[in-house]
Amino acid sequence: MSDKKKDNTEEKILNAAQTVFIKKGMDGSRMQEIADQAGINKALLHYYFRTKQKLFEAIFAKVFKQTFPNIGKFMLSEMPIEEKLGTFIEKYISLILRNPFYPSFILKEISRDPEFLATVIKSQGVNPNEIFEMFEKEMEAGNIRRMDPRDLMINILAMSVFPFAAKPLINIMFFGNDKKAYNSFLKKRKDTVKEFVLNSILIK
Amino acid sequence: MSDKKKDNTEEKILNAAQTVFIKKGMDGSRMQEIADQAGINKALLHYYFRTKQKLFEAIFAKVFKQTFPNIGKFMLSEMPIEEKLGTFIEKYISLILRNPFYPSFILKEISRDPEFLATVIKSQGVNPNEIFEMFEKEMEAGNIRRMDPRDLMINILAMSVFPFAAKPLINIMFFGNDKKAYNSFLKKRKDTVKEFVLNSILIK
């Protein structure tokens, strides 16, 4: 067998599908466009992935996994909370900066097929409870303000994700369509978000 | 002319279209489904709105306008900054609580047709500069921390909007699919977001 060829084509298809699906979503994407993008024809596309649904699920699962990186390691380590949160925010926004279209893709698709979403999440084995417990210990220790740990987690995710998900909107409304200005603004978010969060919750 | 009947049908269509478009987006919506939802037939639908595109644009513009309420009045008033921001956050989250699907709809569509988005925004006459200037004055007066006013605005919008836009995801991941629990959590967001923001920026 020509494994190399097979791998290469499958990879080409997955890359093409990711490009198209991320830009246009499941509903807005066309199999023909994915085939074109991959430099192959539609027949071969179906030869590898029988249906659009299967191809989409492969992409969604892949992107979704990348969107929730392994944060357990250092979030549950012995670092001071300030450093833990700082590291997480930095890593997370860096991840999004490397994949700026992930947020809008994920947000677009999570409401389309909740059952499939549940499947993907469960196969992930994400367990935020440990992190919530860690937050609560820090509160009891008097290191951070008392609050619902879920509020804290959601606020951090929100501030990290939203400026990318709403990019076209914010770009026009707040940056006069100056894309360079907005991009350099986004690069600074690692620091500004960190500052905003720590200023809000840290007890000095 | 039977203006009443006309108005009524047009309204029925707009309501139906809003329901369907908001749930499924432009690409995922079908004219037949909108007709069914309005209790009329497809021919009449095209009699009122010639094309799907025109109907969608009507809905998007309407929803978009509602999503950016008149905040100028009190944001530029003589209230202390604490009260201004508190009022805005309360009003804004209340608005979303009344229309919980607006955020995901707007986010879904803003990246689909940026030119149309620009048109809608411009027809809105939104001018955030006055509010940014107000923020800057408050910073100079030493009432709030120094920061880019756009960061502040974006953070508030992010924390208000994100938990609704990512509802299915958060609901599964953080609330074990307990919808009631998540809904009552969302109702508290008016207070928790306000607290989070003010704790971060206020200089006491």
Add this chain to the structure above:
DNA sequence: ATATGATTTAACCAGATGGTTAAAGATATA
């Protein structure tokens, strides 16, 4: 050399979709 899998070509299909049309009813107004 041949068998096997990868790839292309090209035609095809069924169903859905947006949109049109014509004719007939219904309804209100003048």
Add this chain to the structure above:
DNA sequence: TATATCTTTAACCATCTGGTTAAATCATAT
């Protein structure tokens, strides 16, 4: 009653879309 508008019915069309198929070609490992 006559007129104009609103509404339905139902058939129809062109196009697109996902998906299939069969035959031919290409590449490669044995």
